[in-house]
Amino acid sequence: MRIASSRAEALAILAAMADVGAGGGEPPPAAAAAVAAAGHWIFQLPEHEGLNQLPATGPAQLAAALGTGALRQEAIRFLTVMAFLGDQLDPARISRVLAYAAALDIRSSSIEEIAAVARGQLQEAVAHMVRDNMSSLTGSPWPPEQDVAAWLLPYGGEGADQQLAARYRALASLPSDRLGRAFHDHFQRNGYAMPGEPGALNERFTTPHDTCHVLAGYDTTPHGEILVSTFTAAMHPVHPISGHVLPAIISWQLGIPLNAVARSARGELDPVAFWRAWARGEAMPIDLFAPGWDFWEWVDRPLAQLRTAWLGEPSHQSSS
Secondary structure (H helix, E strand, O other): OOOOOOHHHHHHHHHHHHHHHHOOOOOOHHHHHHHHHHHHHOOOOOOOOOHHHOOOOOHHHHHHHHOOOHHHHHHHHHHHHHOOOOOOOOHHHHHHHHHHHHHOOOOOHHHHHHHHHHOOOHHHHHHHHHHHHHHHHHOOOOOOOOOHHHHHOOOOHHHOOHHHHHHHHHHHHOOOOEHHHHHHHHHHHHOOOOOOOOOOOOHHHHHHHHHHHHHHOOOOOHHHHHHHHHHHHHHOOOOOHHHHHHHHHHHHOEOOOOOOOOOOOEOOOOHHHHHHHHHHHHOOOOOOOOOOOOHHHOOOOEHHHHHHHHHOOOOOOOOO
16 A cells, blocks of 8 residues: 655655665665665656755654654665665665664564664574564464474475365466466466475465466566565565565575575665565555455456556556
C-alpha cells in the first residue's frame, strides 16, 4: 500500500536517502540512480527533479519535515536500503540510518538488525532476519530453536504428498495463457520439484513466492530474486524490510547465505529496478502471502488479465 506524501515530504525523504547513500561524501552513481528512481517510481515526481533540487537535510530536518505517522516508518525503510547499495558493508552508512531512526523515534526489527551489523554482530543480525522472514511467511512468531530447513523442505521421506504433487502437475492441462499453466511451466523450466514431491519447497512459501515470479515477470537469477523479495515486501506488510528486503540484500548483494537451503551471490542489487519493483508491489490490490489468499481460485484466469488487474500494466511491458 502506498503511503501518501506531499511534494515537500517526498523531497525531504529523497534528500535523506542521498545523504545516507553519500556516506559522508559525494553520492556515488548507484546512490544517485537510486534516489532518482525512487523519486520517479515511488513519489512520482517529474524526471527533471534531480539531486540538485533536494533540500539540505539531516536527522533533525527530516524529523521536522515529516511530523509523525506511517510516513516516518516508510522513510526509514527507504534509508535502510540506501545503506546497502555497495557489495561491502559500510558501517558509516548504517550509523547514519540509525541516527535518522533515533531522530524520527522509529524502533523496528530492521533497525535492530542493522544496529547488530554496525556492532559487527553479523550472525546475530542474520539470525534475526531469518526469524522475521519465517514469521512473515507463517504468520506466527518463529522460535529461535525451530528448524528452518525442516519447514522449508517438508516432503522428504514420509512427508511426500503424492496427491498434492498430482494437483500441481495437472496444471499442465490448462490453456497456455492461464496463470496455473504459467506457474507449472515456470517450475518445469527451472527444474523445480512440485509441492508434495521430495526436494520441493514448502507449498506455503513456494506457491505465493513463485506466483510473484510469474505475475511480475522476474526470473530466478539473483537479480530476479532481489526484485521478487522487494515486490513481496511492498505488497506484504509483515516485516517487509527485516524479513524480506534485508535477507535478499544480505544473500544477493553481500553474498552471505541465510540458511542451509539458500543460495547467495554478490553485487546483484540494481537500484533502479529495485524501486520499480517496490512501486509495483505496493500497487497490488491483494496480498499473495496473506493467509486467506487461495492460489487455486486464480489458476484458470488468463495471466495477462491478472497482470492488468493487479499490476495496472500491459502484460508485455518490461519488468526489469
